[in-house]
Every structure is written in C-alpha cells, then in structure tokens.
Amino acid sequence: MNGPAVAAPSDRVQAPFGRRAARVTANERHGAYVVLRCRDEPGPRPAAGQFYMLAAARGWGGGEDGRPFLPRAFSVLRAPAASDELHFLIEAVGPGTGRLAELQAGEELLLVGPLGRGFVAPRGGRRPLLVGGGIGIAPLAIWQDQLAPRPLRVLLGFRDAEHAPGAALLSAARLATDDGSVGHHGLVTELLCAELDAEPWAQVYACGPPAMLEAIRAISAERAVPAQLALESGMACGFGACFGCVVPTSDGYVRLCLEGPVLEADRLESAIVAGAGH
Numbered sequence: 001m002n003g004p005a006v007a008a009p010s011d012r013v014q015a016p017f018g019r020r021a022a023r024v025t026a027n028e029r030h031g032a033y034v035v036l037r038c039r040d041e042p043g044p045r046p047a048a049g050q051f052y053m054l055a056a057a058r059g060w061g062g063g064e065d066g067r068p069f070l071p072r073a074f075s076v077l078r079a080p081a082a083s084d085e086l087h088f089l090i091e092a093v094g095p096g097t098g099r100l101a102e103l104q105a106g107e108e109l110l111l112v113g114p115l116g117r118g119f120v121a122p123r124g125g126r127r128p129l130l131v132g133g134g135i136g137i138a139p140l141a142i143w144q145d146q147l148a149p150r151p152l153r154v155l156l157g158f159r160d161a162e163h164a165p166g167a168a169l170l171s172a173a174r175l176a177t178d179d180g181s182v183g184h185h186g187l188v189t190e191l192l193c194a195e196l197d198a199e200p201w202a203q204v205y206a207c208g209p210p211a212m213l214e215a216i217r218a219i220s221a222e223r224a225v226p227a228q229l230a231l232e233s234g235m236a237c238g239f240g241a242c243f244g245c246v247v248p249t250s251d252g253y254v255r256l257c258l259e260g261p262v263l264e265a266d267r268l269e270s271a272i273v274a275g276a277g278h
C-alpha cells in the first residue's frame with residue numbers, strides 16, 4: 001500500500017431527514033465559475049463524490065402565476081474538516097444555476113444531502129489519478145482533500161482561458177485546454193494516455209462531460225485500469241423516488257441518485273447517459 005489508509009472510503013453518509021436551511025457565507029468568482037460557501041451546522045460531513053439538492057430560499061421560480069423550480073443537483077466541492085462549511089462549484093447554464101450563482105453572503109440556501117455514493121479508495125497500492133473536465137472538477141477537489149497526503153496525480157481539462165481558473169481549486173494539476181490558451185493544447189484524455197504509459201498501476205477517478213467520461217471508460221478498459229466515474233443524469237428528487245435518473249448498467253437499470261453518482265466504469269457499456277450533459 002502507498003500512503004496511509006483513507007478514512008471513510010466512500011460508503012454512503014446518510015442525509016438527515018427533510019430539507020434544511022443553510023446560510024451563504026461567501027460567493028467567490030473563479031473565471032466562469034462561482035464557488036458558493038454555506039454553513040450547514042446540523043448536517044454530517046459528506047463523503048467525496050456525494051451530492052446535494054439545492055434551492056435558493058427566495059426567488060426560486062414561482063412568481064405571480066408560475067411554479068417554483070425543482071431543486072438542482074450539485075456535487076460537494078469541499079467540506080473543510082473541523083468546520084461546518086460546505087462549498088459548491090456552480091456554472092450558470094440555466095435558470096436554477098443562474099439564481100444560485102448570484103446568491104450573496106447572508107442569503108439562504110435550502111438543501112437536502114449528502115446524497116448518493118461517492119468514490120472508493122484505491123486498492124492494491126494503485127496511484128490515484130484524478131481526471132476532471134469543466135464543472136466536473138467539483139467532486140475531485142474534495143477527493144484530493146480526503147486522499148491527502150497520499151501521492152496522486154491530477155489532470156484537468158477546460159474549454160478556454162475563461163474556464164481554466166477553475167484549476168486553482170485543486171493543487172498541482174496538469175492542464176489541457178481545447179483552444180490551447182493554457183497548458184496542453186488538446187484533450188485531457190491525451191494527458192491521461194501519457195500518464196498511464198508512464199504509470200500504469202493507477203486507479204482513475206473521473207468527472208466531466210459525457211464524451212470525456214466515455215473516452216476515459218474506453219481507455220481504462222483497453223488498459224485494464226480500474227476507473228470510477230462520477231456521472232450525471234437528470235435528477236428531480238435526488239433520493240430514489242422519481243426514477244428520473246435511471247442509467248443502464250451490466251446489472252440492469254439503476255437509479256443514479258442512489259447507486260451513484262459514482263459508478264465503476266466496468267459496469268457501464270457507455271458513459272454517455274441519455275439526457276445528461278451541457
């Protein structure tokens with residue numbers, strides 16, 4: 001085994017019953033992304049890869065004659081030890097993320113979580129290799145925190161210079177950008193192949209857009225390297241009630257909010273989940 005054992009290697013941390021309020025303590029901009037911090041005193045510390053269903057306490061759809069939005073799913077970006085803070089990384093891509101990204105210190109979030117199953121620590125002395133794309137870097141930041149001080153490698157890919165500042169949220173990352181503005185000009189999967197050539201005894205942990213996850217699934221399968229993929233699918237409830245998040249696996253359909261969002265890559269024929277990705 002390399003490095004110390006990791007405490008609490010993923011199993012599910014149970015969410016307290018019901019939705020609770022959490023006060024926003026900071027809204028920090030990192031290029032195209034916002035890090036929203038809040039205090040969640042009654043909540044347990046989440047495992048890396050778990051997620052929360054978030055809503056703003058005020059201004060969450062509705063209006064005169066409209067319906068309120070459903071809560072939206074967010075990976076926990078960071079849950080600093082010895083604190084009751086939770087951090088979330090948000091990219092404003094629509095009405096829900098847009099509203100959350102504008103919340104300021106003092107305002108309230110409504111949250112349910114932590115939900116789902118997260119990452120499991122590497123076995124057999126394999127070196128953790130964290131691979132993130134775009135907003136998918138979120139669950140990898142808390143996983144890097146929880147794996148420390150174990151030696152690991154981090155590879156991150158972004159569209160352009162506007163998104164690349166997200167890389168500062170993890171440490172010692174190698175970068176790739178689609179437009180070549182920062183780091184390697186090309187795909188993060190090219191960095192992954194080079195890394196696996198140099199160090200094949202690895203355990204891959206990945207989160208990002210479906211096409212990136214599918215490429216990582218195929219590369220890992222070809223090289224017989226184990227990979228855990230944090231997937232996304234449309235989630236209306238987050239706790240198993242709506243069946244909106246089902247994905248096909250080798251053991252049949254599973255609800256991603258309960259069995260995932262992290263799944264072993266070898267359970268998937270494809271990491272392209274219908275209806276996911278932006």
Ligand SMILES: Cc1cc2nc3c(=O)[nH]c(=O)nc-3n(C[C@H](O)[C@H](O)[C@H](O)COP(=O)(O)OP(=O)(O)OC[C@H]3O[C@@H](n4cnc5c(N)ncnc54)[C@H](O)[C@@H]3O)c2cc1C
Pocket residue numbers: 051072073074075076088089090091092093094095096097098135138231232233234235261275276277278
């Ligand atoms: C487990 C999980 C973790 C997530 N973590 C994060 C995170 O850390 N940060 C973050 O910014 N976003 C995250 N997302 C995605 C986020 O939930 C969606 O972007 C959000 O629900 C969009 O809501 P909206 O009202 O802003 O936009 P909408 O108008 O609802 O959607 C905008 C665009 O995003 C697509 N989209 C919506 N929901 C999803 C989804 N669940 N998966 C993939 N594409 C979607 C839509 O097809 C559309 O193209 C996560 C999703 C899941 C399931």
Ligand code: FES
Pocket residue numbers: 234235236237238239240241242243244245246255256257258
């Ligand atoms: S989101 Fe409702 S069952 Fe998974």
